[in-house]
Amino acid sequence: MTDPLDPRPEDLKQRVWESIQRDELPPRDDRGRMRVVMNNLVLHLHPSKVAKASLKFTYTWGLGGLALLLVMLLSLTGVMLMFVYTPSPDTAYQDMLSLQTEIRFGQFIRNVHHWSGNLLVIVAFLHMLRVFFTGGFRTPREFNWILGLSLLLLVIAANFTGYLLPWDQLAYWAVTVGSSLLSFVPLIGEGLRNFLLGGPEVSAATLTNFYGLHVAIIPLTLMGVISFHIWRVRKDGLSIPHRLDGSIDGATGHQIEKVTTLPHLVSRELAFALVMTGAILLWSVWVDAPLETAANPDHSPNPAKAAWYFMGLQELLLHFHPVFGAIVIPLLGLGMLAFLPYQRFDLSAEGVWFRSQKGRWMAYVGAITGIVGVPLLVLLDEYYLDLPGTFPNLPTAISNGWIPLAALLLMLITYYDGMKRFFKASACETRQSVFVLLVMSFIVLTVIGVAFRGEGMTLMAPWEVQ
């Protein structure tokens, strides 16, 4: 006579295993596969079934998954680094040196952390572009776009706080320059900067603050928002790729075919993660993370550059009053990004790369306008235009802030209107073209800042920049 609540009291091994893993492994059928996904703590962030068409690699490029992989690599190597590093100006740089010369695999672990961190900024950015260009933010995914945007900001914050920790010249002055951007926020800027730095300048207090933010506050927040982000993908469903004619890409006709997440999605994720981990490890074997001489608060290097992902902003600062370069324009950009999913979207454009054939042409025009226009404007401002000199009686916030900003906005409005008329395009397609133009402008500004600015931040050919 067996107890119905305890059917196999004799088989202890089996009972222990089943108390841990409730579903049969390997699962027998699709039902079993779905149960495994549903009942697993990690896997249940995924839906139990996904549209087969969405698995197409060239639709997502695996960018979201890659970002998650990088976060995992960063957590692992980051925790390892915590054991060999003390966040104090007296010891930090020494710890870096011993990390690179004495500790076995120290340089390698640092390289993996450094390169993963930098790659994460790029991957998160590309992921955002992918979602935009395939219309992945459309209803019901608007809020997940906002979550993604906050993840991008968190990633940048993580990268920026980590930038200081080696306490070399690069770290010290990049953080000095970067945090000075904050001080231009009207009224509360100085206080905000002093609060973040723990004083008026980058100092021991700054290192303590940034360490706490970098190893605890930002990673914890990041983990929470990432889980939320992935869970929302499950709730909202993956967006489905479409061809220009409206048929589903990677499928015959318009029928949405679904397959089980295990193994179809999970195996793809694992394979891609393995390949990318291999690539990052290989890269880290060969290419060392930079380390300059120890931080010297008395001597700014020439040129003193912010972290590369802030170089677009720093380039803007060379042309605008600081309040505009550091605050108004970035906030306008962020505001536009946040507002994007709440605007009208062509129904036929969902899942279609660049909306439509017309959208593709208009995207090209936007990209080329950015590539040609931005360098022209930079050269114009560098050599011919002297707005504060032209209007000596006006405060520079007007002559070098409101006036050029108004001029740029006017150009953008003209561009929007001209493109819309010329291509007889929808607002959705035209907005995309403007988006491409702005993104390309930001990339071009970043490239100019990184590669074309040398001593004294003057323009020069890339091979003259040390």
Add this chain to the structure above:
Amino acid sequence: MTDRVHVENTVSRRDFLKIAWGAAGALALVEAAGVGLSFFAPRIVEGEFGGGFEAGLVDSFPVGSVTPFTQGRFYLVRMSDGGFLALYRKCTHLGCAVPWNPAEGRFVCPCHASAFERDGTVINPPAPRPLDRFVVTIEDGMVKVDTGKAISRDKTSADDLVYAGGVA
């Protein structure tokens, strides 16, 4: 009529409790924020940058000289008319340490090529305002600089200068 007004102004027990809980919650949040802000507020260390400095005797600074004080992070400038001025070495653009260039007779920032006159006036943007200054006092021929608070200014002024023995 008065009854109806009376009824409309009555807060139900449910609403009252809702408001009370909301207010208590908001108060708790404000308190927590206050604790957090004070806990993480910048800690000022006495005797380091941020304190007072005795720069030296008036006569040890020749007229027209610019003397750097690395510890205090300022330059003690003596203008051609004998007036003293203490300039914070931090660039008003993005905070780089601005070195004095004796050959050109001006401060040139290595970060974004901002240039300043001897008295801190902007010669070359992107710096949006003159170099900040510290308060200088002269007691018994000793020049003292208080680095506690950098004074930002929109324009340089002759009033910023301090003279030995009152106004020269």
